[in-house]
Amino acid sequence: MRKKPLIVIALTMLLVFSLSQSVWAFSDTKNNPNESKIEALQKKGIIGGEKDGKFNPNGKLTYAAGISMIVKGLGLNIDNIRFIKAPKVTDHFKNLKDDAWYSNAVIIAQYNGLDIPVDVKAEDEMTREQFAHHLFKAILTKGDFAFTKQYVVLNDEKSVNAEYMDSIQKLLILKIASLDAKQNFNPKTAITRGESAAWLYDAIEFVQNTPPVTDPTPAVDYKLTTEKVNADITKVTITAQLPHPGYGLHITSISFEGDQAVIHVEVGKPDPDKIYPQVVTEKSVSTYIDAKLKPILSAPGQSVDGSTGFPIEEGGSASGSTGFPISG
Incomplete structure (x- = not known):
């Protein structure tokens, strides 16, 4: 008599499992x-x-x-x-x-x-x-x-x-x-x-x-410029002189330190399946930050400890190699 409830429970669990399997699958993809x-x-x-x-x-x-x-x-x-x-x-x-x-x-x-x-x-x-x-x-x-x-x-x-x-x-x-x-x-x-x-x-x-391939990042000169969009928003543009048009430029992240917006950029690798003219090419990438913040450029080979990557002035630009502010 005691085995009967166990059998009922087992059958119930099997039924629930079967129903859950049928419910899980879409009804119209067979x-x-x-x-x-x-x-x-x-x-x-x-x-x-x-x-x-x-x-x-x-x-x-x-x-x-x-x-x-x-x-x-x-x-x-x-x-x-x-x-x-x-x-x-x-x-x-x-x-x-x-x-x-x-x-x-x-x-x-x-x-x-x-x-x-x-x-x-x-x-x-x-x-x-x-x-x-x-x-x-x-x-x-x-x-x-x-x-x-x-x-x-x-x-x-x-x-x-x-x-x-x-x-x-x-x-x-x-x-x-x-x-x-x-x-x-x-x-x-x-x-x-x-x-x-x-x-x-x-x-x-x-x-x-598929493991990604690794390729050394070339030496690049960066430039950072700002443009006032409105009272609240500033457009920040990073420009780089790259070895040839196959390379790209990407903003990977933005971090904030006090009143500074540290903009991290990296160089995108060229397509290994293509042949590019060996002509120095200028690429740009932009982002938007709060107008109250001072943009700081952080790129490969640079630091943002005050020796490089200095903030720039409104409407100005800064070289990626020194980061010194340029007014105007």
Whole structure:
């Protein structure tokens, strides 16, 4: 008689487990070519369904959903930036909402350089070329990776936004993205939710399984200038003379010490698969700080202890090699 309750409990637990397994999986991804990758992302909490337990894999991906899944999937954050006041999504994107479910992800994407169009709307459909570009930009935040020297021919190359071509090429080389049977990429076609999940899954796998390459940072001359936006905001621009156009310039973080805003920058490595003209090139990158703060430049090879990286005056500039203020 005592064994009966144990049997009932065991059967109940088995039933609950079975139900939880069926509830966990989306009800409309069965037989979808990307089913296993969608399920894997769901189990990690990276993607969610729309309603009624459905993922809608063939539905069009919105910008809000696309940016959110990239940020979450690749673990992007802005933990290395200290803000005087909380950033708002409307500081950069007037068509978005500050209190929306996607706003935090968009802010993180903006400060990680995902290159989101300033006029974007949350419900805009994200095209294949746009998702490819934002996804590859997110990959680059995880380190410098080596790519094989090849160029994938697209029959519809003329339809591709030239600014997105490099990102598309890299995803094709990595076999994260693919062409159709006619060797078309279909750049202006809205990407489906299922395909975007598959690309994201493969991008995560690439980052996790591929060690970044290391390359010494070249000696660089930096210059810092300011521009008054209004009574509360100052625009700070860092300019550097780089060995050739393949190098980039990035603001990695902003820290605050008293009334000083210490702006940390680094040089982005050139694409090893490309050949660049050996011409010294000027690159610039900008950020915005509270007008009450004094901007300080912190770059490789520099310190901010008072010997270099001096604050600059309003409307002036400072050399990255000495950091002495220049008035006017």
